[in-house]
Amino acid sequence: MVGIRAQQKEKTRRQLIDAALGQLSSERSFSSLSLREVAKEAGLAPTSFYRHFSDxxxxxxxxxxxxxxxxxxxxxxxxxxxxxxxxxxxxxxxxxxxxxxxxxxxxxxxxxxxxxxxxxxxxxxxxxxxxxxxxxxxxxxxxxxxxxxxxxxxxxxxxxxxxxxxxxxxxxxxxxxxxxxxxxxxxxxxxxxxxxxxxxxxxxxxxxxxx
Amino acid sequence: MVGIRAQQKEKTRRQLIDAALGQLSSERSFSSLSLREVAKEAGLAPTSFYRHFSDxxxxxxxxxxxxxxxxxxxxxxxxxxxxxxxxxxxxxxxxxxxxxxxxxxxxxxxxxxxxxxxxxxxxxxxxxxxxxxxxxxxxxxxxxxxxxxxxxxxxxxxxxxxxxxxxxxxxxxxxxxxxxxxxxxxxxxxxxxxxxxxxxxxxxxxxxxxx
DNA sequence: TAAAATAGCGTACACATGTACACCTAAATT
DNA sequence: AATTTAGGTGTACATGTGTACGCTATTTTA
Incomplete structure (x- = not known):
């Protein structure tokens, strides 16, 4: 049993990853992305980011x-x-x-x-x-x-x-x-x-x- | 005649260039430098930067x-x-x-x-x-x-x-x-x-x- | 079923950034 | 000698940033 919670967590973690990947482009590097931007794109509050990555x-x-x-x-x-x-x-x-x-x-x-x-x-x-x-x-x-x-x-x-x-x-x-x-x-x-x-x-x- | 003014300008322009070059390192890229940092390193007020470069x-x-x-x-x-x-x-x-x-x-x-x-x-x-x-x-x-x-x-x-x-x-x-x-x-x-x-x-x- | 754990939220704060604006002073031009 | 030009300064402001903290709601554990 995977637990409905762990499942959700994995899902929003993916959303963060995809949000970051999705913002990359020829004029946007990863290092130019801010935590807030990524969180926003993933549909999360900035502070929720920390539930998944420390950094x-x-x-x-x-x-x-x-x-x-x-x-x-x-x-x-x-x-x-x-x-x-x-x-x-x-x-x-x-x-x-x-x-x-x-x-x-x-x-x-x-x-x-x-x-x-x-x-x-x-x-x-x-x-x-x-x-x-x-x-x-x-x-x-x-x-x-x-x-x-x-x-x-x-x-x-x-x-x-x-x-x-x-x-x-x-x-x-x-x-x-x-x-x-x-x-x-x-x-x-x-x-x-x-x-x-x-x-x-x-x-x-x-x-x-x-x- | 070069003009004492143009001479000074060239000098502080160089200071800006050298300040920027000097701040580069393995953990500091040019794009991570801020206008203010460079100006400061060159011994200039931030706004003076614009007298030499628009950007x-x-x-x-x-x-x-x-x-x-x-x-x-x-x-x-x-x-x-x-x-x-x-x-x-x-x-x-x-x-x-x-x-x-x-x-x-x-x-x-x-x-x-x-x-x-x-x-x-x-x-x-x-x-x-x-x-x-x-x-x-x-x-x-x-x-x-x-x-x-x-x-x-x-x-x-x-x-x-x-x-x-x-x-x-x-x-x-x-x-x-x-x-x-x-x-x-x-x-x-x-x-x-x-x-x-x-x-x-x-x-x-x-x-x-x-x- | 009661208690603990936890993903997510909103508020709040200190800080750094770019740059507009008014001003000063000394060189350059007239 | 009088006027203009231009490099440099300090103040001020709006904006974006990371993150600390306390709260809620729901799942997990005991």
């Missing part, structure tokens, strides 16, 4: 978690598409761009708080991105039989490139986004190719350490 | 310009070092890391406002970064005889990677920064190598379009 910071960290969740759903979705065949890089970029289009504000939250003024926020965002990176790293190691270090470097670089493109996509129109996607794909190919070549060289250096 | 936004854009200037000085410095010989990538990364170390707050300003809530700020920052990228692009085209498009893609990717590493460096200690620099160098090599390989392939496709 706006606590709400913010919850939002970052939420965003991380969305990011992981994204990965799952990309993997599913990849299994059906096609260029891994192309499908990944396309999937990511679709994500940006429909989850712009969540992505903005991550981008902004990653360089924000709260060390806790920065750490939380980096944690989520690092999950993302490590998953990609595993994939690369398995699919391309890459050395662990090289795979990590490639994954890290790829995520950086894709996130940066996502950031640019936020301010771009449809046509620009297509160009952006195309360029991003090229850049990811540079990285993949370079990683492969240099990994091979590393490999041969191992067997011929004197060369 | 905090106007001050902010001035700071971004200032930051862009610093960025260009950085490039010049890197070029000088490169002329004296050594690995281009290694020297560039090292120079950039030194820049971060002594100009952390200026770099933070760029990072933050790039994803900030003001379209004007975002545009201004992107303009500065794009200068940076185009300079690198020219260099790559000239030094490596690269195709214009490939050179741009490589320059863009490289700048993205380096800025991202810079962002990470801001929260890192000395040892982590060294590792970060090492990894960044590897990643830039991936990109350079990949760009070269794929540019060659593109070249051969031109002469043998049927293959």
């Amino acid at each position: 706006m910071d606590e709400l913010g960290l919850t939002l970052v978690d939420e965003a991380g969740l969305t990011l992981r759903q994204l990965m799952r979705q990309a993997r599913q598409r990849i299994e059906k065949g096609g260029s891994v890089i192309q499908i990944s970029v396309q999937t990511f761009m679709e994500f940006i289009e429909s989850n712009g504000n969540i992505f903005r939250l991550l981008l902004r708080e990653r360089s924000g003024t709260s060390a806790a926020f920065r750490a939380a965002v980096n944690r989520e991105i690092s999950f993302f990176t490590l998953e990609l790293c595993d994939y690369l190691q398995q699919a391309n039989k890459l050395d662990a270090e090289v795979a990590y470097l490639q994954a890290n670089a790829a995520v950086t490139i894709v996130f940066s493109a996502g950031s640019d996509a936020l301010d771009a129109d449809k046509k620009e986004r297509e160009q952006l996607a195309y360029r991003t794909i090229q850049q990811l190919r540079f990285i993949a190719r370079g990683a492969m070549e240099l990994a091979l060289r590393k490999e041969s250096n191992k067997s011929l350490p004197s060369s | 905090m936004d106007e001050l902010g854009l001035t700071l971004v310009d200032e930051a862009g200037l610093t960025l260009r000085q950085l490039m010049r410095q890197a070029r000088q070092r490169i002329e004296k010989g050594g690995s281009v990538i290694q020297i560039s990364v090292q120079t950039f890391m030194e820049f971060i170390e002594s100009n952390g707050n200026i770099f933070r300003l760029l990072l933050r406002e790039r994803s900030g809530t003001s379209a004007a700020f975002r545009a201004a920052v992107n303009r500065e970064i794009s200068f940076f990228t185009l300079e690198l692009c020219d260099y790559l085209q000239q030094a490596n005889k690269l195709d214009a498009e490939v050179a741009y893609l490589q320059a863009n990717a490289a700048v993205t990677i380096v800025f991202s590493a810079g962002s990470d460096a801001l929260d890192a200690d000395k040892k982590e920064r060294e590792q970060l620099a090492y990894r960044t160098i590897q990643q830039l090599r991936f990109i350079a190598r990949g760009a070269m390989e794929l540019a060659l392939r593109k070249e051969s496709n031109k002469s043998l379009p049927s293959s």
Whole structure:
């Protein structure tokens, strides 16, 4: 039995979260939201906010978690598409761009708080991105039989490139986004190719350490 | 003749700029500064602020310009070092890391406002970064005889990677920064190598379009 | 069924903010 | 020398903020 009370509480907690997410936009960052605004949007008295979060910071960290969740759903979705065949890089970029289009504000939250003024926020965002990176790293190691270090470097670089493109996509129109996607794909190919070549060289250096 | 008045005005204008820059830190962003705080730090009455800037936004854009200037000085410095010989990538990364170390707050300003809530700020920052990228692009085209498009893609990717590493460096200690620099160098090599390989392939496709 | 716990409300307060306005003083212009 | 211009000041006000405190109503617990 969940208790009618706990149920209600969870519901208004969600209202607060959704209210905050709903107020995010290209000209409104989380840090510019006030406790009162969020409470009002959620249909609550300002002081009721405290029944759910001790702080706006606590709400913010919850939002970052939420965003991380969305990011992981994204990965799952990309993997599913990849299994059906096609260029891994192309499908990944396309999937990511679709994500940006429909989850712009969540992505903005991550981008902004990653360089924000709260060390806790920065750490939380980096944690989520690092999950993302490590998953990609595993994939690369398995699919391309890459050395662990090289795979990590490639994954890290790829995520950086894709996130940066996502950031640019936020301010771009449809046509620009297509160009952006195309360029991003090229850049990811540079990285993949370079990683492969240099990994091979590393490999041969191992067997011929004197060369 | 400059006029003792114009001279004084320029001086207190600088005081405002320096006051703002001086208040920036890892836990204080430009957007979190208030007009009153900046005026106070500059030793001015709040209302005197308006004699120099109509807005905090106007001050902010001035700071971004200032930051862009610093960025260009950085490039010049890197070029000088490169002329004296050594690995281009290694020297560039090292120079950039030194820049971060002594100009952390200026770099933070760029990072933050790039994803900030003001379209004007975002545009201004992107303009500065794009200068940076185009300079690198020219260099790559000239030094490596690269195709214009490939050179741009490589320059863009490289700048993205380096800025991202810079962002990470801001929260890192000395040892982590060294590792970060090492990894960044590897990643830039991936990109350079990949760009070269794929540019060659593109070249051969031109002469043998049927293959 | 009585008592305790708790989500939500309204009031209230101290504080910081941007900026309008009138004023002063010294440099610049005439 | 007389007048205008303009950087700087202090006062004042409306507005928004976080949050302490006491209250109510309803669910939960004993």
